[in-house]
Each structure stands twice: as structure tokens, then as C-alpha cells.
Amino acid sequence: MPVPSVDTHCPYCALQCGMRLTGSRVEPRDFPVNAGGLCQKGWTSGDLLRSGRRLTTPLVRRGGELEPASWDEALDVVGGKLRELREQHGPDSVAVFGGGGLTNEKAYQLGKFARVALGTSQIDYNGRFCMSSAAAAGLQAFGADRGMPFPVTDLGGADVVLLAGANPAETMPPFVQHLRGADLIVVDPRRTPTAELAGLHLAPAPGTDLALALGILHAVVAEGHLNKSFVDLRTAGFDEMWRIAAAWWPERAERVTGVSAADQRAAAAKLAGARNAYVLTARGTEQHATGTANVGGWINLALALGLPGREGSGFGCLTGQGNGQGGREHGQKADQLPGYRKITDPAAREHVAGVWGVPPESLPGPGRSATELLEALGHDDGPRALLVFGSNVVVSAPRSSGVQKRLSSLDLLVVADLVFSETAALADVVLPVTQWAEEDGTLTNLEGRILLRRKALDAPPEVRTDLEVINGLATRLGQPAARFPVDAETVFEELRAASKGGTADYSGVTYDRLRAGEALHWPVPDENHPGTPRMFLDRFAHPDGRARFAAVDHTGPAELPDADFPLQATTGRVLQHYQSGAQTRRITELMDVVPEMFVEVHPDTAARSGLADGERALVRSRRGETVAKVRCVGSLRPDLVFLPFHFPGEGRANLLTNPALDPVSRMPEFKVCAVALSKVDT
């Protein structure tokens, strides 16, 4: 019988390109965000479906070794230990760590499982490492956080687009076709493939993004380009913001950032002269201990120009992970309940508890954020057990050597994953779960559009879905099986009810509407509602309908270079790999291109350190050291080195990174830390 083709979406990034799967064979299809394009990761994404490099049986640690076990054995071990820990040490002795790649249904069910079955407040997810600063700044400014409050295709009508810390030409190449008609201003310390496309590339010193945003804003106002009627009618807080920004004339910003005042004024003039313009941010400006303020600075610039809240212009954030948007809306975040509701809001607690059939007072309060949770593991007042779903924290968390030690010291570490990741290797119990194409589920892409990813082929027999795993654990904790259904559409029906009335209202979305191909961007408050492709056109989501300027000032990175650590390091992605590389490092075609850890260094800096292109370098920070192959890059700033964060072992970039946290978003400072470079002693 011929294998049927199924229209679905890529398993990787938040663009969620449309593709057609026939068995494990991938073809692109015409979908608005990718218009028939796929990047190399997308083209090769079927390779892992029939790969021998995936997990196919549960593993339980016995006598120090992980050994194959039946599902009943594995789940009984976990259930028994969880009951024991909760009885002896209370519900917060057990923690849950989720992921931004989990479907909406899984993210929802995981949050419910933590709060109802475990009764723990200790749940957070790896999205905290990804877009939390943009989310926090968006909430502060607009009263609602949807990465792009407009469809991606709107960018095609822009004259000018400013990209701050975004490198889509490398991280999501099909996205770039929407920027073809625009004059690009790219803000990035590195000359990235995206910067190569720019009419104006501004390369600030690492950690000085906000000073640059303030300098450009100052030029906008000083040159008479402030959109006064927009500011008066649709915003609040300009005067408080300007009391700080007025001191950031471009010459002062030049001294801090290294970007010339003339270039700052040129950027201001380009943006002000555009009929339609956008300001977009991504991880480069967000992953800082000042990430929320940085994004606030770029939003201030957009608001001063009157860009948000009007069709054809705007402000947005390029969300990173496949379900980075939906993953932060349905309750796997430490401070949230489904529908993007605050867990501290009594009305939200009552509504969600009603849907879950439990008393509101039984729901725990907010828990620790991701980094704080991982740092607390194994401490006297910290969790003694951790359940990890869809995340590889040994590679992706900051100061990861400490995380590795703490995971090893736990009473119980459980990892549900499709591959034997570096985190799974430390686990007491490993649970093999299905992949994207082996199950139904919804995701919400970077433009807030809810998408159905459909089952295209059967999983190996000994593999279960995450929803089945959650059900198996919940029933072992005494929960009725019906409270934790295993069918994705049934879970989605409950999610709809839980989200009703919330900021991210999915109550009008049904699987049937998605199967019919309707383009549904949240909020969708009823089944006759067409969705909301463009938000904020009439009013922003604050009670008074006005957007808020942020009164933010430049403070700089948490750590500066000195005589011992004279360089700055920044981290990021390459085209061929995704996140911790757990999936893409198992795909031969991708590994053939980028097989190992490397460090980009300016040739003069390499020479001063006694290093040549292709040699192995030792990169040290105040927290650890990593080994990487030198790539000399003449366009790189001599004071900067770049490391991709996809590789494990002694080549982990996150052995170096600084866990200093943003005070609002609790984002760690992945994007800048002080390092030293030397030859590897042989």
C-alpha cells in the first residue's frame, strides 16, 4: 500500500515551516511563513524518525548502571520514590522541568500534573533561557506578550527593519524572504550572515545594547522625529523615560558602545523616514542580566516612532524554540497558569482550579525560575527529585558543570526524551517518548498562530507519548486516570476551557478548525471568531489601552574583562544545529558540516594567544573552561570570541557562561562573559 503523505510542520524552530511527510521523507510545502522554503535542519528532520540513535526502551539504574526495563517497572520505580519523597519532605521536594519544544497539550498537562498530582510549586522550563526577557518586556509595555503581534508576511511591506540581536539568515533562513524588500539595520557585535544583508550594520560592544537603543532614540527625538500624536494618544510614561534618555546623546552612546554617533543618527533617520518600519529583537539583546531593560529600550524606540499598534509597522520578538510561544502560555512556567494567567491572581486560580476539579486553595503558588531551580537542587531546602521533559539542561543551562554535579546528587532524576541526551545519561530512570511526527499536537508559532502538527507514522512499539507518561505517573500518585487523558485532542479541549478569558485565549480554537486550515492567531475567544492576526490596532492590552514606555538606563554586563580574563565571549547558534544539539548532533548530514565545537577568534587575537586557525584552544572563564577548535574570523571584534552552544562534554559553551539573572525575567546572562584564551597544554 502506498504510504500516505501528511501535511505537518518542522520539529525545530518557532518559524514552524510547513512541510509534507511521506513516511520519514520530508518535502517543503507552501505555508505563509516559509512559502515553500526549508533550512537544512528542516530538510533532514526526518532522519531521526527511523534512526537507530533514538531511545526505544525504558531504562532504570541498577547497581550504578542504566538497564532496560519494562514500562511498569520504570513507572513503578518513579511513582514509589515520588510518594516517599513527598511524604517525608513535602511536595516541593519534587520539581519538574519542561521545554519550549513540547506541544501546547504537553505543556498544559505538565503544569497541571505538577500542581495537582505532585502539588509542587517547583516547575519551570527551558523557555526561561530563551525568550523570557522579551516576554517580560512585552508584558510591561503592551500588557500582553505575543512574540510577533502581526503575521510574518506583513514584514514584506516594510521599507526598513531594525533587527537587534537577531540572526535569522542563519537560525531561520526561510524567514529572510520576508525581509527582501526592506533596508535592514542589523545590531550585532558580530558580522553575521544577517549583518551581511544589512544596509547598516551596527556592532556595539557586547552588553551595551541598551546604550545603543538610547542613543538612537535620542537622535530620533532630537532630530524632530518623535511621533507626538501617537505618544500623546496611545502611550504613557514618556516623560519618566525621557528623563533618563535625554542624557544619551549619540556621542555619549558612541563612547559606551563603539558605534559612531553618525551611524546612530543614520539609523534614526532611516527608521523615521520609512513609511512602514519594524523593530525586531531576538536572543542577542535578550539573553543578558539586563535583558528586560534592553528589550524595553528597543520598544521605547518603536513607540517613539509610533510603530506598534498600526498595520504595516510594529515591534516584535523572534521567538526561538518550536513552541516557545505556546510553551509559555499554558502553565509550565513557575509563575503562570493556563491562558497566560498569573498564578497569584485569585480569579485565575479559581477559574483554572474549576476546570481541573480541585479546590483553588490546593494549588501551590509561584515556584523558582529555571536557573534558581537548578541551582537549588540537592540543597537542604531545595528539590530532591527532578522530572525533566524535553530538555537537556546539562548542555543548555548556564555554569553547567554545577548543574551536572547537582543532578548527580539527587535522590531521583527522571528524564523523558526521544534520545539518550547528556541529561538522560545522569538519570535514574529514562523514559523513551515519541517524536513530533508520531503524535498529534498543537504548537503556537512566533506570530501567535496555532498550528496542528499531525501524526504521520507509528512510533516503535516500546515508545510512549509524553501524555501517556504523565498519565502513568499521575495514576501512581493516586490521581484518577480520567483527569490526565492521553489523547491530544481531548487535552486540547480542556486547555480551551482553561484558557478562556485569559490573555492567550484559545477557547475558540478547535482541532476541526485547524484541520480545515484556518489561520487562527490568538486570542480566539469563541468558535465564530476569526482569530487576531494583528493585535493592538485599537488599543494595547493594559486596562487604559495605552502602551508603556520603560524608564530604563544602561548599566552594562554583570561581568567585565580584566587582566586575567581580557576578552569577552558570546554564545549562539549555527545553521546546522538546534539548541543543545541533542537531535541535530545525531543527524549525519548536519554533523558532516559542523561536527565539533569551535571558537571564532579574530586573527590578531589568536596570534597574541599563540594560536593558529584549526588549533585547539582552551577558553577559560571565572566558572570553568572549555576546549574548542579555533576558527579565525577577520570580521570579528578583536575583543570578542564566539562559541556555539550545541556541543557537549569538554566543549560545552555553558561551562563558561554567567548565571547572573535579569531581575524581572530571571534570564541568565548567556550572551556575555569575560574569558581568557590560550593553547591547550599537551
Ligand code: SF4
Ligand atoms: Fe525548521 Fe526553523 Fe529551519 Fe523552518 S527555519 S525548516 S522551522 S528549523
